Amino acid sequence: MKRSVFFVSDGTGITAETLGRSLLAQFDTVQFDESAIPYVDTEDKARSLVQQINKVAEDDGVRPIIIDTIVNRQVRDIIATANAFMMDVFETYLGKLETELCAAPTTVVGKTHSIINNEAYGVRIDAVHFALDNDDGARTRHYDKADIILTGVSRSGKTPTSLYMALQFGVHVGNYPLTEDDFDDLRLPGALKEHKRKLFGLTIDPERLCAIRHERKANSRYASIQQCEIEIRAAEALFNKEGIPYINTTHLSIEEISTRILAQAGIKRRLV
Amino acid sequence: MKRSVFFVSDGTGITAETLGRSLLAQFDTVQFDESAIPYVDTEDKARSLVQQINKVAEDDGVRPIIIDTIVNRQVRDIIATANAFMMDVFETYLGKLETELCAAPTTVVGKTHSIINNEAYGVRIDAVHFALDNDDGARTRHYDKADIILTGVSRSGKTPTSLYMALQFGVHVGNYPLTEDDFDDLRLPGALKEHKRKLFGLTIDPERLCAIRHERKANSRYASIQQCEIEIRAAEALFNKEGIPYINTTHLSIEEISTRILAQAGIKRRLV
Numbered sequence: 344m345k346r347s348v349f350f351v352s353d354g355t356g357i358t359a360e361t362l363g364r365s366l367l368a369q370f371d372t373v374q375f376d377e378s379a380i381p382y383v384d385t386e387d388k389a390r391s392l393v394q395q396i397n398k399v400a401e402d403d404g405v406r407p408i409i410i411d412t413i414v415n416r417q418v419r420d421i422i423a424t425a426n427a428f429m430m431d432v433f434e435t436y437l438g439k440l441e442t443e444l445c446a447a448p449t450t451v452v453g454k455t456h457s458i459i460n461n462e463a464y465g466v467r468i469d470a471v472h473f474a475l476d477n478d479d480g481a482r483t484r485h486y487d488k489a490d491i492i493l494t495g496v497s498r499s500g501k502t503p504t505s506l507y508m509a510l511q512f513g514v515h516v517g518n519y520p521l522t523e524d525d526f527d528d529l530r531l532p533g534a535l536k537e538h539k540r541k542l543f544g545l546t547i548d549p550e551r552l553c554a555i556r557h558e559r560k561a562n563s564r565y566a567s568i569q570q571c572e573i574e575i576r577a578a579e580a581l582f583n584k585e586g587i588p589y590i591n592t593t594h595l596s597i598e599e600i601s602t603r604i605l606a607q608a609g610i611k612r613r614l615v
Numbered sequence: 616m617k618r619s620v621f622f623v624s625d626g627t628g629i630t631a632e633t634l635g636r637s638l639l640a641q642f643d644t645v646q647f648d649e650s651a652i653p654y655v656d657t658e659d660k661a662r663s664l665v666q667q668i669n670k671v672a673e674d675d676g677v678r679p680i681i682i683d684t685i686v687n688r689q690v691r692d693i694i695a696t697a698n699a700f701m702m703d704v705f706e707t708y709l710g711k712l713e714t715e716l717c718a719a720p721t722t723v724v725g726k727t728h729s730i731i732n733n734e735a736y737g738v739r740i741d742a743v744h745f746a747l748d749n750d751d752g753a754r755t756r757h758y759d760k761a762d763i764i765l766t767g768v769s770r771s772g773k774t775p776t777s778l779y780m781a782l783q784f785g786v787h788v789g790n791y792p793l794t795e796d797d798f799d800d801l802r803l804p805g806a807l808k809e810h811k812r813k814l815f816g817l818t819i820d821p822e823r824l825c826a827i828r829h830e831r832k833a834n835s836r837y838a839s840i841q842q843c844e845i846e847i848r849a850a851e852a853l854f855n856k857e858g859i860p861y862i863n864t865t866h867l868s869i870e871e872i873s874t875r876i877l878a879q880a881g882i883k884r885r886l887v
Contacts, residue, residue, distance in 0.1 A: 346716065355874040358637040365630040365684060366708050369720035381874050408715065412637060428715045435707060436638050443680065443700045444618065448641035461823075465830060467869060471775045475750075503743045506778050510869065551733075558737060597739060597782065602627040602653050 347399045347407040348377045351392065351422060353415050356381035362432060363410035383413065389421035396425040463513075466613050470509035470516075477517035478502055483534035489517040490610050492538055495545035496521050496574045497565075498555045500592045500600060504545070507601045513614030514605070526577035531585055543604055544582040544589030549575050551593045619671045619679040620649045623664065623694060625687050628653035634704060635682035655685065661693035668697040735785075738885050742781035742788075749789035750774055755806035761789040762882050764810055767817035768793050768846040769837075770827045772864045772872060776817070779873045785886030786877070798849035803857055815876055816854040816861030821847050823865045 348367065350360040360379050367375050383389055400406050409429040413419040423429055437448050477485055479502065486492060491508075493501045497520055505516035525532050535542060547555075549571040556566035564570055582589045588607060592600050605612070620639065622631040632651050639647050655661055672678050681701040685691040695701055709720050749757055751774065758764060763780075765773045769792055777788035797804050807814060819827075821843040828838035836842055854861045860879060864872050877884070 355871050357870055357874070358633050361630050361633040362704065366705075366712060369686075369705070369709060370712065370716055370718050371721055372718050373716050382878055408712075414641075430708060430711065432634065433638075433641070436702060437641060439702065440638060440642065440680075444642055444645050446642050446644050449643055461826075464868065465827070468772075468775055468827070469830075471778060475747075475774070478747075500740075502747070503740055503782065506743060507782055510775065510779055510782065554733075555737070555740070558741075596736065598629055599627050602629070606654055 344405065345374045345376055345403065346405065347403055348375050349392075349396060349407055349409045349411075349427070350377065350379045351383055351409055351411040351413060352381050353384040353413050353418055354381065356412070359410050359412040359432065362412075366410070383418060383422070384415065386417055386421055389418045393421060393425045396427050400426040463614055466513040467510060470513045470613065471506065473515040473517075474505045474509040477515075478505065480519040480534070483517070483519070486517050486534070486538045486541070488515060489538070489541055490514040490613075491516055491543055491604070491608055492535065492541045493518040493543055493545055493604075494521055494535065494587075495547075495589075496552070496578050498552060498559065499545040499547045499578075500597070501545055503597050504592075504600050504604070507597050508605065511598075511601065511614070512605060512610075512612040514610055514612060521574070521578050521581070523574070526574070526581070529577065529581055529584060531581070539585065539587070542585075542587045543608055544578065544587045545600070546575060546579050546582070546589050546591050548591070548593040616677065617646045617648055617675065618677065619675055620647050621664075621668060621679055621681045621683075621699070622649065622651045623655055623681055623683040623685060624653050625656040625685050625690055626653065628684070631682050631684040631704065634684075638682070655690060655694070656687065658689055658693055661690045665693060665697040668699050672698040735886055738785040739782060742785045742885065743778065745787040746777045746781040746790075749787075750777065752791040752806070755789070755791070758789050758806070758810045758813070760787060761810070761813055762786045762885075763788055763815055763876070763880055764807065764813045765790040765815055765817055765876075766793055766807065766859075767819075767861075768824070768850050770824060770831065771817040771819045771850075772869070773817055775869050776864075776872050776876070779869045780877070783870075783873065783886070784877060784882075784884040786882055786884060793846075793850050793853070795846070798846070798853070801849065801853055801856060803853070811857065811859070814857075814859045815880055816850065816859045817872070818847060818851055818854070818861050818863050820863070820865040 350356055350363045352359045356379050380392060383392055396407055407427045409427045411422060412432045413422060414433060441448060476482055493505055493516060495501055501518040505518045508514050508516050519535055549568060552571040553566060553568045560566050590603055622628055622635045624631045628651050652664060655664055668679055679699045681699045683694060684704045686705060713720060748754055765777055765788060767773055773790040777790045780786050780788050791807060821840060824843040825838060825840045832838050862875055
C-alpha cells in the first residue's frame with residue numbers, strides 16, 4: 344500500500360527531510376510518496392496545508408504521515424489538526440534537552456540553516472572555489488594548500504565528491520584524473536609525486552564505469568568495457584604500488600564516499 | 616558551561632548530525648563542543664568510543680550528550696553504557712512507525728546514504744556537470760536545457776548555490792554573471808533574453824559584498840564599497856525593470872538560498 348509522507352517545516356525543511364528519509368528507508372516493503380513542504384511559517388499556510396493533507400488522506404484511503412520540524416507553536420498546533428500521523432521532532436526532543444541542559448530553547452525558526460555565520464560562509468565559498476580551480480588537474484600549483492587530492496580515472500566520481508566535501512565540510516580538495524599516459528610505466532604523474540601523502544584514490548567496478556561513460560559518450564572506445572577494465576586495473580595497480588589509500592565507489596552515494604574518505608584520511612573539517 | 620556532544624552513527628552520521636545541530640541550535644545560551652563519529656559499526660569500535668566519551672565526561676565534569684542513529688542493536692547497547700545523556704533516533708521513532716505502518720523495519724545499517732540508487736546517482740552527476748559546464752556564463756547554448764538560470768554580480772553566491780542545488784536536488788542550474796557592461800543601458804544581456812522566464816536573481820548587501828570581495832582582491836576597485844554599491848543598485852534595478860524574481864542572500868546560508876529559490880520558482884526536483 345502506498346503511504347503519503349509530508350516533510351514539513353517553517354524553515355528549509357532540511358532536518359525534517361533528512362531524518363524522515365532516514366527513518367522511511369528502514370521500511371523497504373512500504374511504498375512512500377514523499378513531499379517536502381518548507382517555509383510553512385504562517386497560520387494561513389498551515390491551514391492551507393492541512394486542507395491539502397486531508398485531501399490526500401481521503402484520496403489514499405489511509406492517513407498520511409507528517410514528519411515535521413516546526414518551531415512556531417501556533418503553526419504546529421494547526422498542522423496537528425490534519426488527518427495524519429504526525430511525528431514532531433522538536434516536540435519529541437526539545438523538552439528532554441531542556442531538562443538535561445537546564446536551559447530554555449529560544450524557539451526561533453530556522454536556526455540551523457538560516458542564521459548566517461559569516462565565517463562559515465566564507466570557509467564554504469573558499470572551499471568551493473578551491474575545488475573548482477583545482478578540478479580535473481586543471482591546475483596543480485595550489486596542491487600545497489590542498490587538504491586532500493582525489494585521483495582516479497575519468498568518471499570515477501572525483502568532481503562531485505570534491506564539491507560535496509567542499510560544501511559539506513569546507514575542506515580544500517584538489518582532483519587529478521589518471522589517464523592512459525600515466526599507466527604506461529605505472530608511475531605517479533610528476534604533479535602528484537611531491538603530494539603523495541595527500542592522495543586518495545577512487546576506483547569503481549568496470550561494468551558500472553562502462554555504464555556511466557556510455558551515458559556520456561555512447562559506443563565510444565572511451566566507454567567500452569575493455570577500456571574501462573584496462574584503466575581500472577592499471578589505476579588500482581598504481582594505488583597499490585604507491586601505497587595510496589583508495590575506495591571503491593560502485594555501491595556508495597556521494598555522501599558516503601565523502602564521509603568515508605574524511606574518516607579514513609583523518610582530515611579535519613574546516614567547517615564545524 | 617561547555618557541553619560536549621557526540622553525533623554517533625554506524626553509517627555516515629549525516630542524519631544524526633543534521634538533527635543534532637538543528638536541536639542544539641535552539642539553545643544558544645549553551646556552548647557546545649561537537650564531534651561527529653561516523654562508522655561505529657563494530658562492538659570493538661563501540662567499546663572504544665564509550666571509553667573516549669567517559670574520559671570526556673570526567674574532564675568536563677558533566678556528562679556529554681549523545682545523539683545517535685545506530686541501527687545495530689548490539690552496537691547501540693554498548694554505546695548506551697557510556698556516562699552520557701543519549702538521544703537515540705531510531706529507538707525514538709522506529710517503534711512508532713512500525714505500529715503505524717504495520718510493517719517491520721529492516722534495520723539495515725546506512726540505508727539512507729549508502730544504498731546506491733544508480734538512477735539517482737546519474738541524475739546528481741549530470742546536474743553537477745551541468746552546473747560546471749554552465750558556470751559563470753562560460754557557455755549559454757545549453758540554457759534551453761536549464762531548469763533555472765541564476766544571475767547576479769560577481770560573488771553574490773551564484774556558483775555555490777548552483778552546485779548545492781545540483782547535488783541536493785539534481786536540478787540543472789546555469790549561472791550568468793552581471794557585469795558593468797550589462798548595466799550601461801540597463802538591459803538584459805542578449806544570452807539571457809530568450810530565457811527570461813528561467814532567470815532568478817541574487818542580490819546581497821553592498822557592505823557584505825565588499826567584505827567578500829576584499830577577501831579575494833584586497834584594496835581593489837572591484838572590492839571597493841563604491842563599486843559594490845553601484846553594481847548592486849544596477850542589478851536590482853535590472854531585476855525590477857525586467858520583472859525577474861530575486862533574493863537577498865546577505866543573511867542566508869547556501870542551504871536556505873537554495874531551498875527558497877526552489878520553492879519560489881516552483882521548480883521540480885529531479886532527485887526525489
